[in-house]
Amino acid sequence: MWGDPGIGKTALLEHAIGAAGDFTVLSCRGTRLESGLAFAGIHALLWPVLDGVDTLPEPQRTALRSALGCDETPVDRFLVGGAVLALVCRLAEQRPVLVVADDAQWLDEATAQCLAFVSRRLRTVRAAVLLATYEDPACGTWDQLPAVEVRGLDDDSARLLAAATAPGLDEVSIRRTIRAAAGNPLALAELALTPPVPGEQIAVGPRLRRAFTARIEALATSTRALLLLAAAEDRGDRQVLQQAGVDAVAWDEALRSGLLGVQGDRVRFRHPLIRTVVYENAPASERKAAHRLLARVLSGRNAEDFGTRHLAAATDNADELVAWHLAAAADGADEDVAGLLEKAAGRAQARGGCATAARALGRAAELSPDPADAARRLARGARAAWEAGQVDLAREYLLRAEELAGEAAVGELSEGLRGLIEFAHGDQERAFRYLTGDMRVVSDQDTAVELGTMAVRAGWSAGRTGLQAEALRQLGGRADPLLFEPASGAVVRDDDLRLDSWRVTPPAPLCVAWGVERSVSEALGRQIAELRRTDSVTALAAVLAQTVTLDIAQGDWSRAAASAEEGMRLAEEIGADHLATQCRNCLGWLAAVRGDEQTVASLAERSREVSVPRGVRVLTAAATWNLGMSALFAGRPEEALEHLSRLTEPEHDASHPTFALLAAVDTVEAAVHAGQPDAAEPHANLVRDWAERTGAAWAVSAGHLTRALLTSEPEEEFRLALAVPGASARPFAHARTRLLFGEWLRRARRRTEARAQLGEAAATFQRLGATPLLERATSEQELTEQPRGAAHLLTSQELRVARLAREGLTNREIAAQLLISPRTVGHHLSNVFPKLGVVTRAELSHIDFDGSMRLTR
Structure with missing residues (x-):
């Protein structure tokens, strides 16, 4: 459920909990303070059923205990999600389960992702999940879940609520209240007690603040201090507030006011807006004093003269919350507190809390007296933000760091992050400049090779062979030979392959062009297994995007589609536009060979929206190839040729040598069927030259096939194409050769031979789901039958x-x-x-x- 603050979401959740009967209810509520603490929400959610964690299988138990802070093992987010899902399923075997999360917009990122993971997998389990948030979930973590907007009350209902809240309110005040509240139930309830001043036109937000302020100011000083302490604590821990020395009189008045409520050991403001007003209206000195008091309580040190510096120096392993309270209480630069936050960031990152680490390092930089320390923390924070998918924050941190220490120093500190961000999200030529520049300044040689490799890929992605050659020259002998694209003069040997790291693995289309997809696929499969045991979501999305192309070439289209969907979802979640578009193009390729023209066109349009403005020609070329194949298989060769010719058209957005090579057979077939054999010759020569240079089985076979399509006596070339050792490892291409050979045999009235070739082709197309070519093969088979x-x-x-x-x-x-x-x-x-x-x-x-x-x- 989503809607404005005060619209009634919490009331609906409370009603659902009250109506849950014999359900096991697990609930949590997001808070601003804990939004930066990884898995804080999961801890609150599972607190009543922690005993069940020990019943889980060992890997899930270890992962969940680590997420809950009971173990120092690095957190595997996928295992944590699986562990929470398994725990809910076990509880549901005994009683139905209701999971409730209020203020989901303030849940920490790790909890939000975990709940989204669990929610999408409970369709057959006796469990329900209810979430409430401010924002429309259509474009966020919850985008795949059913959603309903909670809207304001109509005027009649608003009148009833206002009258019930303030029975003595006159008609004029009721009308003013209804108009100012605009259907917001909380606004109606609060404004009915302090009606709007006649003639004022003020939005609900300021009105609510004014109403809350009036009620807060009417309370005793000690009660206001309690509210401020609760607002600063922000977690609702009653025990912490009581340890801070709050007297019973203040508690009683706070509860009577209706602004604060208690449920067991949890303290809650009746609405988050109350907390905001309490905190923001308090003088800065009082807010800082509240945070100092909370830091002392949380650290177990209650001496009145216990100072911030003493605490920072004495608590080397202080809780992250203590570090945050000390940061909020700081009057200015404080290296001790900054160091404490930096250590907290390291612990958070080890648990998989990259977003928490980024936030902590950003605040640590603000508290750093030395600009060099601030720049270092900002650079580290940028890296953490990037890994968490917070690209805008990463860029902001980098810019701030560069203002303090200069581009070269930040390039070293962040390990070339600005180039990686530009490569994944921006202009490829600019990415090339950043990457090659930082490659020269980083001291670690492995990092330098990784940046150089990414620079080569940036040049390849931009379709600029000159840039690629320059990056290869700078890498010297350290470059993976698979990075050499068709226009270069290198030759790859099997023992040249370097596939130890996902960062230096060559682009999948080049691996396909070299004919080494099986070896690379096996290596990436091992990397995926390793990455799934970590929280490296960016790396996992990148490797999944790579494997899709390799699976397509090998004919494992089901796995390709699954990996593309998962890779695209992960890439979209972290904002990796180029990776998402790469997966989208692979789905477009599958749609083209399966005859789904509408999907091809839609995906191609979305791809071009990303790739063309940023100069990512490789993505534009892939989308254009898909459009060409779709038209060709639908029987529109002229349209297909128009698309496919752009792959070799100089300076066109879709011009790219690798994709021109991979699409050469399609282009030749389109040109032949369009009656333009002369247009086919350059593309046939392209694939033949590549075959002579590399000996790749697919290219040798394709070279024979293009000769068959362009000659009047093609039988020998067809047979040679089918007989190339290793050609059958690409089942779609092999079946297509059989189809074209069968069509020629049928036209030559050699029906028996034609049926054999067409039958083999049809069986493969049916297994793959290549509907257009299956229909074509079936139609040709019918033509070989005797008429009746x-x-x-x-x-x-x-x-x-x-x-x-x-x-x-x-x-x-x-x-x-x-x-x-x-x-x-x-x-x-x-x-x-x-x-x-x-x-x-x-x-x-x-x-x-x-x-x-x-x-x-």
Whole structure:
């Protein structure tokens, strides 16, 4: 549920809890202070059922205990999500389970992702999840969950609520209250007690603040101090507040005011806006005093003269909350507190709390007296923010660090982060400049190689062979030879492959071009298994995006689709636009070969929106290839050729040598069927040259296939294409060769041989789900059958041509649909007319094709 503050979401959640009957209820509430503490929400949620954690399998138990702070083992977010899911499922076997999370917009990122993971997998379990947040969840963590907007009350309902809240309110004040509240129930309830001043036009927000302020100021000083302490504590821990020395009189008045409530050991403001007003209206000195008091309580030190510096120096392993309270209480720069926050950030990052670490390091930088320390912490914070998917924050930290220490120093401190961000989100040529620049300043050689490798990839992504060559030159002999694209002169040997790290793994399309997809796929599979045991979401998304292309080439389309969906979801969650687009293009390729033209067009449009403005030609080329394949397999070769020719068109947004090579067979087939064989020659030469240079099985086979398509005596070339050792490892390409060979055999009236080739092709297309080519193979198989019944008058192909001509299609349109030449269409019609006894195309509309094959009038 989502809607404005005060709109009634909490009331609805409380009603659901009250109506839950014999359910096991697990609830938590997000708070501002804990929004930076990884898994704080999960801790609150599972507190009543912690005994059940020990019943989980060992890996899940260890991961969950680590997330809850009971173990120092690094957190695996995927295992934590699985552990929470398993625990809920076990509870649901005994009683239905209701999971409730209020103020979900303030849940820490780790908890939010965990709850989203669990929620999407409870469809067959006796469990329900209810979440309440301010923002529309359509574009955030909860985007895949059903959502309902909680809207304001209508005027009649608002009148009833205002009258019930303040029975003595006059009609004029009620109208003013309804108008000012705009249907917000909390605003109605509060404004009814302090009605708007006549004639004022103030938004609900300021009105609520004014109403709350009036009620707060009417309380005793000690009660206001209690409210401020509760607002600063922000976790609702009653024990901490009581240890701070709050007297019973203040407690009683706070509870009577209705602003504060107690449920067991938890203290809650009736609405988060009350907490905001209490905190923001308090003088800065009082806020700082409240945070100092809380720091002393949480650290177990209650001496009145215990100072901030003493605490920071004495608590080397202080709780993160203590560090945050000390930071909030700081009057200015304080290296001790900054150091304490930096240590807290390290512990948070070890638990998988990258967002928490980024926030802590940012605050530590603000408290750093030495600009060099501040720059270091900002650079580290930028790296943590980047890993957490907070790109804007990472950029902000980098800029602030550069103002303090300069670009070169920050490039070293952040390990070339600005180039990595630009590569993943921005302009590729700018990314190249950043990466090569930082490559020269970092001291660690492994980091330098990684940055150089990414620079090569930036040049490749931009379709700029000059940039790629420059980065390769700077890398010297340290470059993976798979990074050399078709326009270069390198040759790859199997023992040259370097696949130890995901950061230096060459782009998947180049691996496919070199014909080493199986080796690379196995290496990436091992990397995925390792990454799933960590919280490296960015790395996992990158590797998943790579494996999709390799799985497609090897014919494992089901796994490819699953990896593309997961990779795209992860990339979108962390804001990695280019990785998401790479996965989107792979899904577009699958849609093209499966005949889903609408999906191809939609995905291609979204891809171009990202890639064209940023100069990521590799993504534009992939989307353009998909459009070309889609048109080709739908029987529109001219349109297909128009798309595919752009891959070799200099300076076009889609011009890219690797994708021009991979799409060469499609381009040649489109040109042949469009009656433009001359346009096919450059693309046929491209794949043949690559085959001669590399000996890659797919390229050798494709070279024979393109010769077969362009020669009048193609049989030997077809057979050579099919016989290349290793060519069958790419089942789609191999089946396509059989289809084209079968079509030629059928036209040569060698029906028995044609049926054999077409049958093999059809079986593969059916397994893969390549619907357009399956239909084409099946149609060709039918043409090899002997005609039956009245249809003896015409051959199968003549019958097809006649039916299409009856519908008013031109010879060229019929040729495009049947993948034959317009001249062949004319030849068939010249045979059809005398057989049917007609002399014009118009008369074909009166032929009974389904019966006697005679004129019906």
